Amino acid sequence: MNPSERRRPTRQVLVGGVPIGGGAPVVVQSMTNTNTRDWRATVDQIKRLEDGGCEIVRVAVPDETAVEQLPSIRKAIRIPLVADIHFDHRLALGALRAGVDGLRLNPGNIGGPDKVRKVVKMARERAVPIRIGVNGGSLEKDLLARYGHPTPEAMVESALRHIRILEDLDFNLIKVSLKSSDVLHTIASYRLLSNKVDYPLHLGVTEAGTLVAGAVKSALGIGMLLFEGIGDTIRVSLTKDPEEEIPVAYGILRSLKLRERGVELVSCPTCGRTEIDLIGLAEKVERLLRRVRTPLRVAVMGCVVNGPGEAREADVGIAGGRGSGLLFRKGGRIEKVPEAELIPRLLAEVERITGEKIPDAQCSSQ
Numbered sequence: 001m002n003p004s005e006r007r008r009p010t011r012q013v014l015v016g017g018v019p020i021g022g023g024a025p026v027v028v029q030s031m032t033n034t035n036t037r038d039w040r041a042t043v044d045q046i047k048r049l050e051d052g053g054c055e056i057v058r059v060a061v062p063d064e065t066a067v068e069q070l071p072s073i074r075k076a077i078r079i080p081l082v083a084d085i086h087f088d089h090r091l092a093l094g095a096l097r098a099g100v101d102g103l104r105l106n107p108g109n110i111g112g113p114d115k116v117r118k119v120v121k122m123a124r125e126r127a128v129p130i131r132i133g134v135n136g137g138s139l140e141k142d143l144l145a146r147y148g149h150p151t152p153e154a155m156v157e158s159a160l161r162h163i164r165i166l167e168d169l170d171f172n173l174i175k176v177s178l179k180s181s182d183v184l185h186t187i188a189s190y191r192l193l194s195n196k197v198d199y200p201l202h203l204g205v206t207e208a209g210t211l212v213a214g215a216v217k218s219a220l221g222i223g224m225l226l227f228e229g230i231g232d233t234i235r236v237s238l239t240k241d242p243e244e245e246i247p248v249a250y251g252i253l254r255s256l257k258l259r260e261r262g263v264e265l266v267s268c269p270t271c272g273r274t275e276i277d278l279i280g281l282a283e284k285v286e287r288l289l290r291r292v293r294t295p296l297r298v299a300v301m302g303c304v305v306n307g308p309g310e311a312r313e314a315d316v317g318i319a320g321g322r323g324s325g326l327l328f329r330k331g332g333r334i335e336k337v338p339e340a341e342l343i344p345r346l347l348a349e350v351e352r353i354t355g356e357k358i359p360d361a362q363c364s365s366q
Contacts, residue, residue: 002257003226003227003228003229003256003257003258006228006229007023007229008194008229008230009022009023009198010022010198010199010200010201010232011172011198011199011200012024012200013129013173013174013175013200014127014129015056015080015082015101015102015129016056016079016080016081016101016102017080018055018056018079018080020129020175020200020232020233021175021199021200021232022200024232025258025259026226026231026232026233026234026253026258026259027055027056027232027233027234028053028054028055028056028233028234028235028246028249028250028253028259029054029055029056029057029058029082029202029233029234029235030049030054030057030058030235030236030242030243030245030246030249031057031058031059031060031084031235031242032045032046032049032057032058032059032060032242033045033241033242036059036060036061036062036066036069036070036073037063037065037066037069038069039069039072039073039076042059042069042073043072043073043076043077045242045243046073046076046077046079047077048243049079049242049243049246050077050078050079051291052243052246052247052290052291053246053250053261053262053293054079054242054246055079055080056079056080056082056101056102056233057077057079057080057081057082058081058082058083058084058102058104059073059081059082059083059084060084061083061084061085061091061094061095062086062091063091064090064091064094066091067091067094067095067098070083070094070095070098070099070100071098071099074098074099074100080101080102081099081100081101081102082100082101082102082103082104082131083095083098083100083102083103083104084104084105085103085104085105085110086105086106086109086110087109087110087111088110088111089110089111089115089116089118089119092105092110092119093118093119093122096119096122096123096126096128097122100128101128102128102129102130102131102175103119103123103128103129103130103131104130104131104133105119105130105131105132105133106132106133106134106162107119107120107130107132107162107165107166108140108161108162108165116165116169117169120166120169120171123171123173124171124173127173128173129173129174129175130166130171130173130174130175131174131175131176131177131202132159132162132163132166132174132175132176132177133176133177133179133202134155134158134159134162134176134177134178134179134189135179135180135206136150136155136179136180136181136182136185136206137150137181137206137207139154139155139158140158140161143157143158150180150185151185152178152185152188152189152191152192153192155178155180155185155189156178156189156192156193156196159176159178159193160193160196160197163176163197163199172199174199175199175200175201175202175232175233176193176197176199176200176201176202177201177202177203177204178190178193178201179204179205179206179237180205180206181205181206181207181217183205183217183220183221186204186205186221186225187221187224187225190203190225190230190231191225191228191230194230200232200233201230201231201232201233202231202232202233202234202235203221203222203225203226203230203231203233203234203235204218204221204222204234204235204236204237205217205218205220205221205222205237206237207237209238209239210238210239210240211238211239211240211244214236214237214238214239214240214248215236215238215248218236218237218238218248218249218252219248219251219252222234222236222252223252223255223256226252226253226256226258227256234249234252234253235249236248236249236252247262247290250262260295261293261295262289262290262292262293262294262295262296263286263289263290263292263296263297263298263350264295264296264297264298265282265285265286265289265298265299265300266297266298266299266300266301266310266314266317267282267299267300267301267302268300268301268302268310270302276302276320276321276322276323276324276325276339276342277339278300278301278302278320281300281318281320281342281343282300284343285298285300285343285346285347288343288347288358288359289347289350289358291358291359292350292354292356292358293354293356294353294354294355294356296315296316296350296353296354297313297314297315297316298314298315298316298317298346298350299311299313299314299316299317299318299319299328300317300318300346301317301318301319301320302319302320311326311328312328312331312332312333313331314328315329315330315353316328316329316330316346316349316350316353317329318337318342318346320339320342321336323338323339324336324337324338324339324342325337325339325342327342327345327346327349329349329353334349
């Protein structure tokens with residue numbers, strides 16, 4: 001059964017105009033790593049994230065100076081803005097007044113019942129959802145004392161504790177995340193919680209690591225849960241520029257047939273038969289096609305064994321030879337192209353099929 005056919009039924013909330021849960025497509029999120037106090041740098045990064053396909057963005061709000069920049073950020077971007085708040089309810093109130101579309105906070109750690117009540121009242125008036133974010137690295141001390149370490153059971157108990165605080169105030173615009181740097185703990189935590197509540201779940205493996213390690217751990221943790229029908233939004237956490245998170249996220253969704261945005265690149269690992277700079281070609285093609293939105297399968301192959309077959313199966317493909325390659329489109333061979341012209345010709349075919357202009361395509365042969 002396709003993962004889209006067994007998705008767990010959840011309530012739906014709106015973050016800005018983006019539906020989360022309730023059968024809506026799985027949404028891709030990220031978080032800026034700029035200083036939010038520098039609103040121009042933050043906006044510049046968010047615009048790059050938007051171009052890459054990010055659909056909701058979160059910013060850290062550590063103090064009042066950051067709060068003061070939120071209206072400028074909100075006004076300058078197209079996608080919903082979520083404020084990440086810890087410990088100080090005044091920052092949450094300020095973010096709501098600034099027009100954010102969502103809050104990420106844990107009601108149990110922003111200052112007591114009266115302060116939580118004020119935040120919930122304003123969030124309800126503005127129909128702003130709150131994401132409860134349980135993290136294995138910041139679990140409550142009493143739970144750590146009871147369970148010994150951040151077990152899945154401890155993380156779920158923490159989440160239910162925060163959920164009850166909001167439910168007792170008759171607030172149900174709730175999302176929940178249970179993030180651990182341990183893939184198996186993350187999977188077990190979400191499985192447990194998904195059997196107890198029907199709120200939409202935001203998936204992620206936190207502190208996943210650098211590009212390769214983080215992509216592997218995220219693909220396993222997020223991918224296994226999505227395959228089981230668990231999860232409504234995702235964030236791939238990498239120790240890297242956040243723009244690098246988006247292709248990994250869409251790669252996970254595309255592999256599971258949950259989203260079809262953008263280019264699926266098929267390329268061979270190379271071998272002794274390869275007679276062109278296939279690694280360089282594939283890396284450059286991947287970079288140049290990153291902003292293409294149209295679902296497309298592109299093959300960059302290195303020899304005459306599997307190359308022509310894979311290239312024919314793709315929407316656009318090249319199969320390399322000695323200093324040249326064959327160009328294919330929609331199953332048909334177009335022409336033989338010198339190696340130096342392979343990328344420009346490939347990009348031209350992609351532009352012709354998609355109708356999208358590829359940035360820097362004119363410089364690709366340099």
